[in-house]
Amino acid sequence: MNNVCTRRVSLECTRCRMSVHRPGYGALMSEPLLQAANLQCERGERILFRDLSFSILPGTVTRVEGANGTGKTTLLRILAGLNDAWSGELLWRGQSRVIHREEFLRNMLYLGHRPGIKALLTPMENLRALTASRRPVADTVLHQALAGTGLDGFQEVPCRKLSAGQQRRVALARLLIADEPLWLLDEVFTAIDADGVRAIETLLQHRAEEGGAVVVTTHHDLQLPGMQRIVLGGESDDEC
Amino acid sequence: MNAETRPLIKPLSSGVGNMASMKAVFSRDMKVAFRQRQDLLNPLLFFVMVVTLFPLGVSPEVSFLREAGAGILWVAALLSVLLSLDHLFRHDFDDGTLEQLVLQPQPLFLLVLAKTLAHWTLTGLPLVLLAPVLGVMVHLEGNSIAVLCLTLLIGTPVLSLIGSIGAALTLGLRSAGVLLSLLIIPLYIPVLIFGTGTVAAATEGAPVAAYLALLGAFLVLAITLAPFAASAALRISLSNS
Numbered sequence: 001m002n003n004v005c006t007r008r009v010s011l012e013c014t015r016c017r018m019s020v021h022r023p024g025y026g027a028l029m030s031e032p033l034l035q036a037a038n039l040q041c042e043r044g045e046r047i048l049f050r051d052l053s054f055s056i057l058p059g060t061v062t063r064v065e066g067a068n069g070t071g072k073t074t075l076l077r078i079l080a081g082l083n084d085a086w087s088g089e090l091l092w093r094g095q096s097r098v099i100h101r102e103e104f105l106r107n108m109l110y111l112g113h114r115p116g117i118k119a120l121l122t123p124m125e126n127l128r129a130l131t132a133s134r135r136p137v138a139d140t141v142l143h144q145a146l147a148g149t150g151l152d153g154f155q156e157v158p159c160r161k162l163s164a165g166q167q168r169r170v171a172l173a174r175l176l177i178a179d180e181p182l183w184l185l186d187e188v189f190t191a192i193d194a195d196g197v198r199a200i201e202t203l204l205q206h207r208a209e210e211g212g213a214v215v216v217t218t219h220h221d222l223q224l225p226g227m228q229r230i231v232l233g234g235e236s237d238d239e240c
Numbered sequence: 241m242n243a244e245t246r247p248l249i250k251p252l253s254s255g256v257g258n259m260a261s262m263k264a265v266f267s268r269d270m271k272v273a274f275r276q277r278q279d280l281l282n283p284l285l286f287f288v289m290v291v292t293l294f295p296l297g298v299s300p301e302v303s304f305l306r307e308a309g310a311g312i313l314w315v316a317a318l319l320s321v322l323l324s325l326d327h328l329f330r331h332d333f334d335d336g337t338l339e340q341l342v343l344q345p346q347p348l349f350l351l352v353l354a355k356t357l358a359h360w361t362l363t364g365l366p367l368v369l370l371a372p373v374l375g376v377m378v379h380l381e382g383n384s385i386a387v388l389c390l391t392l393l394i395g396t397p398v399l400s401l402i403g404s405i406g407a408a409l410t411l412g413l414r415s416a417g418v419l420l421s422l423l424i425i426p427l428y429i430p431v432l433i434f435g436t437g438t439v440a441a442a443t444e445g446a447p448v449a450a451y452l453a454l455l456g457a458f459l460v461l462a463i464t465l466a467p468f469a470a471s472a473a474l475r476i477s478l479s480n481s
Contacts, residue, residue: 082339084479105345106255114336118268120275125268132264133256133344158275 031093032057033107033182033213034079039088041074048074049232052088056215058181061208062228064217070233072217073113076186079215080110106134109180113187115171119160123151123170126159130174137177145176150196165191175203182213189220261346262354269358272331279327283320283363284370290316291374302379309378310388310439317367317392318399318428324363325403325424326417328355329474333411333481342478349467352474356404356467364396380443387442391435394455401466402427408473412481431458 032055040050048071056062064072077083078090081097081104090097092104117126127142146155149169151162159167168191175183189197197220204214205224216222273280294312295305332338341351371392375385406424410416438451 080343082342082478084475102255102345105343108343110339110343112336112339114334114339116336116340118272118331118335118337120272121268125271129264129268130340133261133346136256136260 030057033093034215035089035091035094036079037089037091039075039078039086039090041071041078041083041086043071043074043085052230052232054228054230056182056213058213059208059211060213060226060228061204061224062213062215062230063222064215064230064232066232072232073186075230075232076110076184076215076217077112080108080184081105082110082112107180108182108184109174109178110184111171111174111186111188113190115168117159117167117170119167120158122156122158123162123173124155126170127173131177135179141177142173145173146170148176149173163191165193165196168192169196172200175200175207181211183207183215185214185216187217187219189218189222255345258346258350261344262350265341265351265354266358269355270361273358273362280362280366283324284366286323287316287320287367287370288374290319291378295378305378306380306443309375309380310384310443311436312378313371313374313388314392314395314432314435314439317364317371317396318432320367321363321396321399321403322421322424322428324359325400325407325420328359328404328407329411330407330416333477338474339478342474348471348474352404352408352471353463353467356400356470359404360397360400364392364400367396368392380439384439384443387448388439390452391438391455394452394459395431395435398431398455398458398462399428401462402431404470405466405473408470408477411474411477431455434458 034056036055037053038050039052041048052075054062064075066072074083078086081101092100097104116130117123118129121129123146124139124142127146128137128139131137131142143155146152149172151166151169151173154162154166159170162170168188172188172192175185188200192200201222201224204216204222207214208224208226291312294308298304298308329338332341341355342348344351368389371389372385375388380388403424406420406427409423410420413419434451434455438448438455441451442448
C-alpha cells in the first residue's frame with residue numbers, strides 16, 4: 001500500500017516537473033476552444049438534450065453531469081466529432097470543425113469509455129502506438145509515464161493479464177505526456193482506486209492551471225475550484 | 241492565481257506525417273496479429289482444406305482437375321478472404337482503438353488503407369505464396385501456375401480493399417456476417433471472372449496481357465476509391481454506436 005502511494009506522488013511530481021520545464025507562451029489565450037450553441041441531440045424518438053449552449057475556455061475544468069442515459073457520453077462524443085447525430089452550432093476556436101478538422105484533431109485528446117488499449121499488446125506498445133500518430137515520444141518518457149500511473153514493472157506485460165483498472169491506467173498514462181490543449185475524458189474514474197482518483201483530480205487541476213481545458217463526464221463527486229458544470233437531463237427532457 | 245503568469249499550453253501546429261502514422265497503424269496491426277497466430281492460420285487452413293477436398297469430393301482425374309483447378313483455387317481464396325474480413329475492424333471497434341484511429345489528425349482514408357494493407361499482408365499474401373503448391377496438387381502446368389499466382393497477387397488486394405467497405409459498413413450490426421457476405425460477394429464476382437479467365441486463357445496458350453491489365457485496373461480502382469468509401473462507412477458506424 002505504501003509503495004502504491006509513493007507512485008501516486010510521483011505522478012504529481014512528474015506533472016509539476018513537466019509544467020515547470022514547459023516554456024511560457026506569449027499572450028494569454030482567452031478565446032474559447034470550443035463553443036456550442038443550441039446543441040440538440042435526438043436518439044430514436046427521444047430528445048436527449050436541446051438548447052444546450054456553453055463555451056469551453058482554456059484553463060477550465062468542465063464537468064458534465066446527469067443520471068444514466070441522459071446523454072453524457074453522447075455529448076462528449078459529439079464534442080469529439082465521433083457522433084454526427086446532432087444539430088446546432090459547434091465551433092472550434094471560432095471556426096468550423098469540418099474545415100479545420102486536422103487542426104482540431106491535433107489539439108484534442110479524447111479518452112472514451114472503451115480505453116483504446118489492445119489486450120494483446122503490452123502497455124509500452126499500446127502507448128507507443130497511441131502517441132505515434134500525434135507526437136512521437138521517447139521510450140524512456142513512455143516508460144516513466146506508465147510508472148507514474150502505478151504500472152511500474154508492468155510495462156512489458158501483455159495488457160490482457162492486467163486488471164480492468166490497470167488497463168484504464170494505461171490509457172490514463174497518455175494524460176501524463178499529452179500536449180493537447182483540449183481533453184475530453186469520458187468516465188475517467190471508472191475502475192480506478194481511491195488513490196488513483198485523487199491523483200487524477202490533482203492532474204486535472206494542474207492541467208487547468210497550465211491553461212489546458214478539460215471536459216469530463218463522471219458520476220464521481222468531482223469538486224475542483226472554478227469548475228464549470230453542464231447538467232443534462234432536466235425536467236424538460238422527461239416530457240419528450 | 242494570476243492568469244497572466246500561467247505557463248500556457250500552446251495549440252499544436254505541426255503534426256506527424258501521413259507516412260509515419262500509416263506505418264504505425266500497419267506495424268501495430270501486424271504485431272497484434274502475430275500475438276494471435278491461430279487467427280492467422282484459420283483462413284489459410286480453410287484455403288488448403290477446400291482445395292484438398294475438391295479432388296476427394298468430385299473427381300481426382302487429371303483432366304477434370306486441370307480444367308477446374310484454377311477456379312477451385314480462386315473460389316477458395318475468395319471465400320477465405322471473406323472469412324477473415326469480419327476481424328478487420330471488429331476487434332478495434334470493441335476495444336476503442338477504432339475511435340482513436342478516427343480521431344487521428346491524419347486523413348482517415350490513408351489509415352484505413354494502411355489497415356487494409358496489413359489485412360492483405362496477413363491473409364492475401366500467404367494465399368498467393370501457397371498457391372503454387374496447391375496448383376501442382378491440382379495438376380496445373382508450370383505456365384498456368386505462374387499466371388495463377390500473378391492473378392492472385394493482383395486480385396487478392398482487390399478482395400481485401402472491397403471487403404474493407406463491407407466490413408466497415410456492417411461494423412455496428414449484430415448479424416454482420418451474413419450481411420457482409422451478401423454485400424461483398426456481388427462485388428467480388430468480376431474479380432473472380434477475370435482471375436479465372438486469365439488462367440484459362442494461359443492454359444489454352446492465348447495471350448493474357450489484356451486480362452492482367454484489366455485485373456490491374458480493378459486494383460487501381462480499388463486502391464483509389466475503396467479507402468474513401470470504407471472511411472466514410474467507419475464514421476457512420478461509429479456515429480451510430
